[in-house]
Amino acid sequence: MFEQISENKFKSGLLVFCFIVLIFMLVWVLQYLMGMGTAGFILALAIASLSAFISYWASDKIVLTISRARPASKEEYPYLYNVVEGLAIAAGNPVPKCYVIDDTAPNAFATGRNPKNSVICVTTGLLQKLNRVELEGVIGHEMSHIKNYDILLQTLTVVMIGVVALLSDWILRGVFWGGGRRRSSSRGKGNSLVLVLLAVGLVLAILSPIISQLIRLAISRRREFLADASSAQLTRYPAGLASALRKLSSDTEPLEAANKATAHLYIVNPLKNLKGFVNKLFSTHPPIEDRIAALEKM
Amino acid sequence: MVIGVLIIFGLLILFLVGMYNSLVVLRNRCDNGWAQVDVQLRRRYDLIPNLVETVKGYAKHEREVFEKVTQARTQAINAGTVKDQGAAENMLQGALKSLFAVAENYPELKANQNFLMLQEELAGTESKVAYSRQFYNDSVMKYNTRLQTFPSNVMAGMFGFKEREYFVVTEAEAKGPVKVSFS
Numbered sequence: 392m393f394e395q396i397s398e399n400k401f402k403s404g405l406l407v408f409c410f411i412v413l414i415f416m417l418v419w420v421l422q423y424l425m426g427m428g429t430a431g432f433i434l435a436l437a438i439a440s441l442s443a444f445i446s447y448w449a450s451d452k453i454v455l456t457i458s459r460a461r462p463a464s465k466e467e468y469p470y471l472y473n474v475v476e477g478l479a480i481a482a483g484n485p486v487p488k489c490y491v492i493d494d495t496a497p498n499a500f501a502t503g504r505n506p507k508n509s510v511i512c513v514t515t516g517l518l519q520k521l522n523r524v525e526l527e528g529v530i531g532h533e534m535s536h537i538k539n540y541d542i543l544l545q546t547l548t549v550v551m552i553g554v555v556a557l558l559s560d561w562i563l564r565g566v567f568w569g570g571g572r573r574r575s576s577s578r579g580k581g582n583s584l585v586l587v588l589l590a591v592g593l594v595l596a597i598l599s600p601i602i603s604q605l606i607r608l609a610i611s612r613r614r615e616f617l618a619d620a621s622s623a624q625l626t627r628y629p630a631g632l633a634s635a636l637r638k639l640s641s642d643t644e645p646l647e648a649a650n651k652a653t654a655h656l657y658i659v660n661p662l663k664n665l666k667g668f669v670n671k672l673f674s675t676h677p678p679i680e681d682r683i684a685a686l687e688k689m
Numbered sequence: 690m691v692i693g694v695l696i697i698f699g700l701l702i703l704f705l706v707g708m709y710n711s712l713v714v715l716r717n718r719c720d721n722g723w724a725q726v727d728v729q730l731r732r733r734y735d736l737i738p739n740l741v742e743t744v745k746g747y748a749k750h751e752r753e754v755f756e757k758v759t760q761a762r763t764q765a766i767n768a769g770t771v772k773d774q775g776a777a778e779n780m781l782q783g784a785l786k787s788l789f790a791v792a793e794n795y796p797e798l799k800a801n802q803n804f805l806m807l808q809e810e811l812a813g814t815e816s817k818v819a820y821s822r823q824f825y826n827d828s829v830m831k832y833n834t835r836l837q838t839f840p841s842n843v844m845a846g847m848f849g850f851k852e853r854e855y856f857v858v859t860e861a862e863a864k865g866p867v868k869v870s871f872s
Contacts, residue, residue, distance in 0.1 A: 473809065473810070473812070477816045
């Protein structure tokens with residue numbers, strides 16, 4: 392269990408490093424083509440950060456409104472409250488606010504910018520269909536997302552995607568329209584080298600938006616594995632979450648309040664449209680069989 | 690050159706201060722964890738009189754069970770050493786189980802909202818006691834590991850940081866199954 396936790400943390404760190412390398416390459420190309428690498432990077436960072444951090448700050452309110460969740464009072468849902476409070480004690484976190492979505496499709500998500508401003512939301516379907524140990528596994532998974540600051544990590548990856556998108560866009564514009572800005576020192580130094588670098592830079596600029604999305608999705612999948620392993624650490628009972636995942640995967644009803652924008656937050660993909668290799672690569676969640684296998688190995 | 694040395698020296702100082710501070714933080718988390726267990730135990734003790742009163746409302750003549758529960762609770766609250774508390778806790782668990790077994794014979798009681806609420810609260814509190822103990826043990830693990838690994842073990846020795854003990858269930862009785870008597 393602890394090995395899986397360290398492995399997942401290491402791999403997600405590696406992916407973030409890949410992102411940084413990608414950005415560095417783009418900055419280099421931009422610098423070479425238009426001589427404004429550093430300035431470009433700072434500008435892109437500022438633009439991307441602004442929108443991302445606004446949404447990060449209000450992440451809980453935004454997501455709750457989109458998902459049509461309502462607050463779950465302690466009187467109405469004492470069972471849920473006790474489970475959440477118990478796991479918050481195990482995690483050493485303050486107790487998150489509890490919300491409920493009225494939908495028979497079983498699912499859950501967590502959001503909020505840090506443990507003090509966190510929110511856990513479950514559907515009424517989840518409360519009906521899972522028993523105590525399964526519910527503890529699911530809530531443990533959500534609590535781990537909060538504890539591991541996954542919302543912050545998500546926001547940072549969104550910032551990096553924004554930076555990549557802006558930089559690659561400027562590179563492409565620079566190549567097609569900004570011909571006069573190419574450094575004169577490159578003339579006479581071997582035009583073939585210039586062309587090769589130009590071609591490489593062009594390919595990079597075209598492909599990097601999609602590469603950055605793939606990295607983001609890989610990070611998301613890795614953090615899902617980490618949340619599963621952390622949940623097992625909180626409950627010390629991985630079989631509970633494994634059983635819950637089995638139940639959730641066999642339930643084919645899609646969640647009405649979810650759409651593509653919020654699908655990545657839920658414990659299992661609420662849109663239920665995952666088939667085929669390409670979908671797996673572009674999926675925010677790992678396949679449930681793999682998640683169950685990892686839990687059973689603990 | 691001098692500036693470089695000063696910067697390195699400054700960073701070293703920061704590093705050492707950070708190491709000392711994190712030792713303090715980890716130790717305080719252990720203390721907090723231990724105190725939190727008591728908070729949950731207290732909550733459990735406070736729920737019990739309410740529960741006894743609710744059951745009494747329907748099953749007045751089951752006096753023996755009520756006495757056992759009340760006695761066990763008092764003993765648990767007044768327990769001095771950890772060993773005594775463990776034994777008292779065990780008795781309380783057994784008495785509560787008998788109480789719930791008795792409640793099974795009274796269908797109106799079982800349907801009573803208050804009773805159901807209390808049952809759920811008790812079950813929740815039991816879990817929370819377990820989670821608090823688990824968190825305490827996790828905190829102790831992190832703290833002890835920090836005390837044993839290099840380089841913080843050097844600093845720990847210098848400043849007198851001592852290892853903490855895990856919470857362990859020592860009573861052989863407590864580890865065995867609890868007898869529920871339906872007589």
